[in-house]
Amino acid sequence: MPVTTLQDLIALIGTEKVFSREDGKFDSNTFDSYGTDRTKVYPPNYQILLFPESTDDVAKIVKYAFENNISIVPSGGRTGYAGGAVAKNGEIVISLNKMNKVIDFDPFLGALHVQAGMITKDLHAQAEERGFYFPVDFAATGSSHIGGNIATNAGGVRVVRYGLIREWILGLTVVTGKGEIMRFNGEILKNNTGYDLKHLFIGSEGTLGIITETVVKLTKPPKDIRVVFLAVPEYKSILEIFKETHNFSLPMLAFEFLTDYCLEKVKEHLGVADPFQAPSKYYVLMEYEINEEGDEEKLFAILESITEKELITDGSIAQNSRQNQTFWKYREGISESLSLAHTVHKNDISLPLRNMEAFLTDMQSLLDANYSGFEIALFGHIGDGNLHLNIVKPKALSDKDFFQRCKSVDPEMFALIQKHKGSISAEHGIGLLKKEYLGYSRSEAEIATMKAIKQAFDPKNIMNPGKVLG
């Protein structure tokens, strides 16, 4: 990157917001960490890191980049699993870390206007302080940004009840690839004035522009929560349990599953005890809202019914919030326990629930044929039809050989997903990791339309080039 670029950027936004690899203000690992995410597949390679503090700062940077044909990678909490926040081709990295303030609160609607670099857990706390609740939550929200969540249309553990983050976004302020500031909708609920452009930015993975502010809708928190942990002997029973729960009008917050292998990994990693005396092949975690008199009884009735139908071999209802958290650890500890101890190849896929069983039968044949002797970690937001399929690298195999093997099998896996009408990415996004496979989930006409939309917002292709659309 020429020295003049650095000087120009300092002149535009101030020296305290501009860092370069050479200036030595960050050690090399810290500097690298702003231009990468959790994929650990692509080594970062970039020279300039910026910390804007306002939408105006971002607009100045992008306008300059547009005029000088410089590519940009937006960097949030870097918890992504698709390589979207990786800067590997000398792009400028714009970290939203310092854009973490509350801008406004509407107490009538229950809506919070914040900068996009706010850590998701901090947003939860801001909502709670005001007597409200922001329901998008998962194991990485202590590090992820609300802007990163929006850019990936994040889901999480309560999608069965609250939907994806898209449902909670009232307004967005963005800076497009031309450096223009656009404010979509603000904080009104009703606005039928043509295309709702904010939805194009939700899930765009930084390829259309930078989200700098958002107005999120809040709700009221559940009065009380009960987590139920179940030992399930057969895969088939998992969806039968889910179906059975529809017969009881009790608001479900989460319906998650994991295999015995995942449970073992969490136990090793966190040193937690076995949840049940006898081991089981599968486990299900259900979470319910207990709001009214009689809800507790409904929960017992659900347990009774699935026991009578022999869908479970054991089950336990948490007695207090501490036990709720203990049960959640078995589910939320999986990603971390896998990634800290192993190299894994991740697939985050979704299927229509009714096709899940047929898909799993096909998938098992594919795994047997291609990954014989490999450890497989299967878990996920099964109530949403979302599976996390993780292939664990055997110790004897080099990283290179392992990833090559997985890459050669992926197309077959994606063809199966296509056959069963699913999606190759449920919630992690496409980024760099899945871009060559986009055609398994989107038609040529759709991809051409996406490219035309990108062209409209980012005519010089400077916003996260090479991600999603290639």
Ligand SMILES: Cc1cc2nc3c(=O)[nH]c(=O)nc-3n(C[C@H](O)[C@H](O)[C@H](O)COP(=O)(O)OP(=O)(O)OC[C@H]3O[C@@H](n4cnc5c(N)ncnc54)[C@H](O)[C@@H]3O)c2cc1C
């Ligand atoms: C342990 C663990 C559990 C997880 N569980 C879930 C889960 O249950 N559900 C789920 O959906 N995800 C999950 N994830 C994945 C990840 O946390 C989400 O994708 C998250 O939304 C990414 O947010 P981030 O701020 O870390 O974004 P980053 O990783 O920094 O960036 C993600 C993408 O968004 C772009 N981006 C970031 N900020 C902006 C911005 N302000 N404007 C424009 N573009 C931007 C980046 O360029 C990149 O393309 C999990 C991750 C981990 C590590």
